[in-house]
Amino acid sequence: MGDQYGQQQDLRNMRQGGTAAFDTADTAAQAPAGPRHVGEALKARREALGYALPDLAANLRIRLNFLEAIEEGRWGDLPGHAYSTGFLRSYAQIVGLDPGAVLLRFKQDAAGHEPAPELYFPEPVNESRVPGGAVQLLSALLAVAVYGGWYVLSASNRSVGDMVPALPERLSKLIYGDGTVVEPPPSPTPMLNAGQVEALVEGSAPSAPEVGGAGASPLPAPVQRRDPDAGTPLPATDTSPVAEGPVNDEDSEVPQLPDLGQTGLPPAADPATPDVEPVAAGEAAAMPAPPAANAPTATPEQVVPTGRVFGQAEGNVRVTIRAVEDSWVEVRDGKGTLWASRVLRRGDLFRAPDIPGMVLNTGNAGGLVVSLDGRDLAPLGAKSQVLRSVPLTPEALAGR
Amino acid sequence: MFSNLLGMFSADMAIDLGTANTLVYVKGRGIVLNEPSVVAIRDLRGKKQVLAVGDEAKLMLGRTPGNIQAIRPLRDGVIADFEVAEEMIKHFIRKVHNRRSFASPEIVICVPSGSTAVERRAIQESAEAAGARRVSLIEEPMAAAIGAGLPVTEPTGSMVVDIGGGTTEVAVLSLNGTVHARSARVGGDKMDEAIIGYIRRHHNLLVGEGSAERIKKEIGSACPPEDGEGRVMEIKGRDLMNGVPKELVMSERQIAESLAEPVSQIIEAVKVALEHTAPELAADIVDKGIVLTGGGALLANLDYVLRHATGLPVSIADDPLSCVALGSGRALEEESLRNVLIRMY
Numbered sequence: 108m109g110d111q112y113g114q115q116q117d118l119r120n121m122r123q124g125g126t127a128a129f130d131t132a133d134t135a136a137q138a139p140a141g142p143r144h145v146g147e148a149l150k151a152r153r154e155a156l157g158y159a160l161p162d163l164a165a166n167l168r169i170r171l172n173f174l175e176a177i178e179e180g181r182w183g184d185l186p187g188h189a190y191s192t193g194f195l196r197s198y199a200q201i202v203g204l205d206p207g208a209v210l211l212r213f214k215q216d217a218a219g220h221e222p223a224p225e226l227y228f229p230e231p232v233n234e235s236r237v238p239g240g241a242v243q244l245l246s247a248l249l250a251v252a253v254y255g256g257w258y259v260l261s262a263s264n265r266s267v268g269d270m271v272p273a274l275p276e277r278l279s280k281l282i283y284g285d286g287t288v289v290e291p292p293p294s295p296t297p298m299l300n301a302g303q304v305e306a307l308v309e310g311s312a313p314s315a316p317e318v319g320g321a322g323a324s325p326l327p328a329p330v331q332r333r334d335p336d337a338g339t340p341l342p343a344t345d346t347s348p349v350a351e352g353p354v355n356d357e358d359s360e361v362p363q364l365p366d367l368g369q370t371g372l373p374p375a376a377d378p379a380t381p382d383v384e385p386v387a388a389g390e391a392a393a394m395p396a397p398p399a400a401n402a403p404t405a406t407p408e409q410v411v412p413t414g415r416v417f418g419q420a421e422g423n424v425r426v427t428i429r430a431v432e433d434s435w436v437e438v439r440d441g442k443g444t445l446w447a448s449r450v451l452r453r454g455d456l457f458r459a460p461d462i463p464g465m466v467l468n469t470g471n472a473g474g475l476v477v478s479l480d481g482r483d484l485a486p487l488g489a490k491s492q493v494l495r496s497v498p499l500t501p502e503a504l505a506g507r
Numbered sequence: 508m509f510s511n512l513l514g515m516f517s518a519d520m521a522i523d524l525g526t527a528n529t530l531v532y533v534k535g536r537g538i539v540l541n542e543p544s545v546v547a548i549r550d551l552r553g554k555k556q557v558l559a560v561g562d563e564a565k566l567m568l569g570r571t572p573g574n575i576q577a578i579r580p581l582r583d584g585v586i587a588d589f590e591v592a593e594e595m596i597k598h599f600i601r602k603v604h605n606r607r608s609f610a611s612p613e614i615v616i617c618v619p620s621g622s623t624a625v626e627r628r629a630i631q632e633s634a635e636a637a638g639a640r641r642v643s644l645i646e647e648p649m650a651a652a653i654g655a656g657l658p659v660t661e662p663t664g665s666m667v668v669d670i671g672g673g674t675t676e677v678a679v680l681s682l683n684g685t686v687h688a689r690s691a692r693v694g695g696d697k698m699d700e701a702i703i704g705y706i707r708r709h710h711n712l713l714v715g716e717g718s719a720e721r722i723k724k725e726i727g728s729a730c731p732p733e734d735g736e737g738r739v740m741e742i743k744g745r746d747l748m749n750g751v752p753k754e755l756v757m758s759e760r761q762i763a764e765s766l767a768e769p770v771s772q773i774i775e776a777v778k779v780a781l782e783h784t785a786p787e788l789a790a791d792i793v794d795k796g797i798v799l800t801g802g803g804a805l806l807a808n809l810d811y812v813l814r815h816a817t818g819l820p821v822s823i824a825d826d827p828l829s830c831v832a833l834g835s836g837r838a839l840e841e842e843s844l845r846n847v848l849i850r851m852y
Contacts, residue, residue: 169820170794186795189656193798193822197810210825 414454432474465499517610521835527672532836584619584674621690643848648678654834655824664788670803705765714744796820800830
């Protein structure tokens with residue numbers, strides 16, 4: 108290649124009317140030696156040949172300012188590396204220097220100045236998306252919340268209505284108008300043990316704080332109420348109709364109170380004392396225990412609180428299922444029609460229609476009491492026992 | 508994902524599948540192979556066998572007995588003989604790709620900008636059949652410009668003239684894309700043919716392709732010397748009149764005369780490309796000029812002729828023969844140049 112260029116350069120010199128052909132060894136030695144950079148070497152050579160720079164520019168078709176930049180060593184003013192080397196090669200050829208040596212020197216000179224051209228391509232600008240990240244996050248949270256709410260509702264098999272707490276009895280009485288201002292239920296009393304009651308019976312007043320300390324709120328009234336000796340004047344109040352008379356006879360002993368503590372859950376006790384007449388209470392005040400006595404007799408089964416009623420709504424039915432605990436039941440008739448498939452809450456009642464082939468599936472056999480013609484039958488099974496296909500027809504139940 | 512993993516083990520390569528020479532650039536190693544695109548095939552009782560590829564085969568070109576054929580599978584920059592081209596690519600890949608790596612390589616191959624979709628597909632299929640994992644194509648002028656170090660990714664016009672063996676590619680490039688490209692089916696081969704035709708017409712001497720190429724390299728010039736005959740060279744061939752071998756002395760002036768036709772075609776292609784260049788790009792080109800790459804750029808005085816025909820500065824790239832292979836290799840290696848690669852399917 109170098110050979111070719113050498114010959115080419117001879118031709119050029121002839122064409123330019125140049126003086127002589129220079130052998131490459133001479134110029135190669137010359138170029139790196141004297142001048143500070145390759146541009147000065149070229150300039151010296153050009154001036155020695157007597158060429159003017161503008162003539163050279165016209166001949167090489169290279170812009171004059173580029174040639175000046177080369178001669179003055181301003182490498183930064185030259186276009187890219189690929190072009191600069193081309194210019195230098197042309198220049199070297201026309202003034203009869205070896206292009207190879209000149210380019211080598213140029214690369215050394217300009218090495219620090221011009222790094223290898225970085226080829227990069229502009230990345231397309233991302234279009235800004237319409238919903239920002241915050242909006243997306245918010246909507247995702249909202250979606251999760253909505254789904255979660257729906258899931259909780261549907262999973263617990265309750266409607267929104269069920270989630271509203273039952274109306275407190277006091278208020279419901281107000282609404283239905285069957286009572287005066289209702290006293291707080293005597294629930295605190297169960298907390299008392301026998302000894303305490305004794306103490307109360309004797310020395311009424313001071314005990315009040317103590318009872319209050321026992322944990323329940325409106326105590327003074329019930330406590331006082333129970334004071335037999337004071338006999339009277341007072342508030343001693345509660346005697347439910349049920350508890351009157353006979354009951355008093357039966358349970359005249361104070362020590363029965365502990366039983367109350369065991370059994371007398373507030374809800375159970377509540378219905379037992381629907382009406383409280385101060386006057387009546389006064390009459391009954393002789394006996395301290397009535398309310399206490401009352402509670403134990405009221406077994407949970409007999410209590411029918413605000414239970415819902417399912418199944419056949421109208422008419423008489425012979426078989427009913429009452430839940431004493433929350434129990435899942437499924438009732439089908441002989442044709443497979445589903446009559447109920449739900450959780451019966453405590454106190455709920457299912458009135459089984461009188462259809463042949465009725466069967467019951469339940470997840471809590473001990474929590475259900477089946478009645479036939481109003482008579483409670485023996486329990487179906489133990490608590491939490493799962494029973495399937497228990498016949499619910501009167502004929503089948505009669506045998507139990 | 509998996510192919511990325513394989514890519515770490517395979518020696519990905521870029522191939523400048525030229526009409527005259529095939530260069531192979533291996534990722535991380537540079538140009539490792541530069542051999543003529545010639546395949547010698549022996550016909551053994553109707554069964555074809557590859558006898559030699561590359562340098563060995565080129566020596567056989569025009570000197571083969573009846574049962575051996577030395578074939579150049581590419582003509583005018585595109586594959587003319589698919590089977591032979593496939594064998595050649597396979598041979599080069601095998602030669603370059605070390606056997607230890609089990610993964611097949613990703614290959615980038617150059618195609619002329621003027622090649623048709625059918626031709627491109629044929630090249631891609633040949634490479635796939637030769638065992639490539641994935642084949643991408645790159646247009647030759649783009650590869651040449653990248654190899655010459657032109658700022659092709661910038662919003663500035665660059666004009667490159669790549670004179671190969673079969674085609675001359677003239678292109679104006681900007682922003683990783685081709686603004687205008689012309690592919691003239693003239694190149695080194697056409698120059699050789701012109702020399703052969705000239706000598707036969709004027710001297711009744713028939714010379715082979717190999718001799719013609721040697722003449723072109725030694726005393727070929729794009730324009731006649733200003734005075735005298737220039738350099739001279741002894742030429743050997745067969746006399747057409749009496750059929751005996753004969754020797755003849757040819758001068759540079761005569762060869763320049765014979766090359767006038769292909770050179771004027773190249774100039775024409777450059778001029779047409781300039782005519783189709785948008786004014787802003789033309790302004791860039793006026794400043795920086797044209798860069799010549801490819802073996803044809805080594806033809807003496809071609810830059811001089813082009814400079815005077817166009818009035819633009821004309822530079823010859825460093826190592827013009829390797830520009831295309833270097834550029835293809837760079838496109839293979841550099842992520843920012845990936846989008847110049849073409850995939851047919």
